[in-house]
Amino acid sequence: MSRTVLYARVSTSDQTAAHQLKQAEAAGFQIDETVVDEGVSGVTTRLAERPQGRRLADMLRKGDVLVVRWVDRLGRDYSDVTDTIRSFMKQGVIVRTIINSMSFDGATSDPVQMAVRDALIGFLAATAQAQAEATREAQRAGIAHAKERTDAYRGRKPSYTRAQLDTVVAMLDQGESISAIAQVTGLSRQTIYRIKDDRAEAEAALSRWAA
Template sequence: MTQTIAQKMYGYARVSSKDQHLDRQLAALEQFGVEPSLVYADKASGKDFNRPEYQKLVARLRKGDVLVVKSIDRLGRNYDEVIEEWRRITKDRGANVVVLDMPLLDTRERQDGITGVFIADLVLQLLSYVAQIERESIKQRQAEGIAAAQARGVRFGRPRKRRPASYSEARRSFQEGRITRKQAAACLKVSPSTFDRWIREDDDQVKESA
């Protein structure tokens, strides 16, 4: 006779930095019925899943176990990666996932015959789509903002060095062949490439005014 392994309910909590607190998440997990000894917590970014406590938790998950988090962003910030990790937990390991702040994200069997896995997959796909639209919208707004600022004459990047008072004399000496470009740049305390750029800009201004 084979002995069945009791199913366990684990909790996971995460904050992004060490000065943030886990109290609210831990309280929500305990209220849901997760034993404190089965709660894993990280103080790390949600950009990926390379977090020590999270990896320990996933390694312990067995078929039928339940992983509980307070909100979906406690798992991660990138919805595409969250979906991939979600499927690894629910399909590869056969465990369930419950998100307390979003009841539709509950993969446990439902009484109406529709599985929680099916509903959760649909919700996650929708969240991923909304996140992608928002990322594209942010990029578009940034591009429009940069274009509008450039139209107003705003320059981006590092400010260019201003020509020192001795620039005209150094340029004349260089053009007359009395000093080299490196010597001229050294006198002005700039790099030869900066000196070359100043010369080109002067030539361009002369051409435009001609």
């Protein structure tokens, strides 16, 4: 007896397998079993490398229906997605998507239908990879933006090291001239004056930059 299996990949806290099951049922699927990979990135991890993804090839039989929200659930890139769908079709498994109600199976022997099917698989897999790459780029941009904001909060990076600051403070306490301190430490007179005028801030700047 054939079964209808929902495969759900949940990679972030705002996604849930229950939500994907609800979407499947709303699309008219009667799900017999749900297989879930939680905390798994779809843009870095192949289906065969996911704990539950590996189960699918063993548990599915000819005539079974594999339901996924979209083809991107089945791989990390174009090659992975297309290879996965074709592998399931060879097993006699029908792959269906919740979004747009796509259906892929290997039952047809008509060359034109096969060509159309394979072209559609390739197009959808390419689209999924493009979306994944756009997501990665957005993540990189977000990280860079956050880093810039953090650096701005920390202020300008100190032009002196811990050793130089300690030397400046010690020589100031000994009554040495600014010129003499600059010659010994290699720091500019302006930097030494700033340290002299506000030692607490000089220390705080080093702490903010973990220097």
